Amino acid sequence: MHACGKKGRCTTCKMIVLQGMENLSPETGPELAYRQQGRLRTDERLSCQSVLLQGELLIRVAKINQFPHIAYTE
């Protein structure tokens, strides 16, 4: 989900990074703020704030952020 329109204000786009964290762009201000507040774990990034710079990325979407009409694989 991208409830805030990709402005880094909602965390509904949160992704749990299983592999490839090193391939993402540096954390943005909103991500650092959420991390300081304990709302973003070290294995999580906001998809609206991060860019895949190289290689591959394997993620999981937390149940709370999943759409009911989409089938997610684990």
Ligand code: FES
């Ligand atoms: S879409 Fe709201 S924080 Fe990413």
